[in-house]
Amino acid sequence: MSATLRRAAVVLAASAMALSLAACGSAKEADGDDTPDDKNGDRNDGPLSIGLLLPEDQTARYEKFDRPLIEAKIKQLCSDCTITYNNAKQNSSAQQQQMNSLITKGVDVIILDAVDSKSIAGSVEKADEAGIPVVAYDRLAEGPIDAYTSFDNEEVGRVQGKALLEALGDDARDGQIVMMNGSPTDPNAAMFKKGALSVLEGEVTIGKSYDTTEWKPSEANKNMNGAIAALGEDDIVGVYSANDGMAGGIITALEQAGFDELPPVTGQDAELAGVQRIIAGTQYMSVYKPYRPEADAAAEMAIALARGEDVPAEATIDSPTTEGVPATLVKPVALTVENVEETVLKDNLYTLEEICTPKFRAACEQAGLM
Known part of the structure; x- marks a missing residue:
């Protein structure tokens, strides 16, 4: 099943569960199911929950430029969107935990700058299975990512x-x-x-x-x-x-x-x-x-994916695990x-x-x- 169909299945299932359990709250609250649910019943409308994961703070760019630029563009495009941010501080295990937490929380989309492109692949797979698209930012993470933006x-x-x-x-x-x-x-x-x-x-x-x-x-x-x-x-x-x-x-x-x-x-x-x-x-x-074009592309891709729209991209790129990923590459x-x-x-x-x-x-x- 494609990532798009999986996301549609999650939306339909969440809608049915919300109707049948309206008196008792969400399905997750009623039966303890840890599978992320869609509180709105339709991911294409309304506010979005966006996860942003950056890899480290040794390099000044991530906290000084990437994070604020991405967050500003998201707010410009979607003023009522919420952003959950974490920096892995160069710890790949910590980033896997951060990613898994976002999946459990049921965010609508994740922007991921991987510490270790290979070790994060399992978490990307979990996101895909949960119907949560992933935008690989700056580094080409492995696993079924949905879009990628970086420099050439x-x-x-x-x-x-x-x-x-x-x-x-x-x-x-x-x-x-x-x-x-x-x-x-x-x-x-x-x-x-x-x-x-x-x-x-x-x-x-x-x-x-x-x-x-x-x-x-x-x-x-x-x-x-x-x-x-x-x-x-x-x-x-x-x-x-x-x-x-x-x-x-x-x-x-x-x-x-x-x-x-x-x-x-x-x-x-x-x-x-x-x-x-x-x-x-x-x-x-x-x-x-120039960080702004890269940050803007990540925000635009993330919101488009979460709303089920076409991903804005200039090309496609192949990772070791995924072919034809929509990509925007900025010239240095x-x-x-x-x-x-x-x-x-x-x-x-x-x-x-x-x-x-x-x-x-x-x-x-x-x-x-x-």
């Missing part, structure tokens, strides 16, 4: 790789680079890596490559210290870092190792600290991913000191005052921002 993640890697080659110039073959990839449990990390390698292989020598546990800056710092010890300070000409948080840990290791001149280091997410390092010249680039932008004003400042991601604190005022002046 292989393109993110290609943007990073091209920027690193541009920074290296004629020095690209004069030494070795270190690759600091993301968490092995995050499917996006594999796509970033694939995209970067498609540009870098054959153009540089990769001396060391690491998959970084839970995207932790401390792990990136430890791995970078190991790479410096193994390759030697004089032989490292560049570092591919999959995101800004890890770039911070990498740059700390490089500075503590006494590099006379820091090699170019990439990043991603346009975190405030990353933007400041770019302006100061210690980090070469980041990837600016390389962020360097040259285009800070045209990207993060223009889009009001940060204010000039937030970026150009007293510590970075001179660098901001030199970059022409003040």
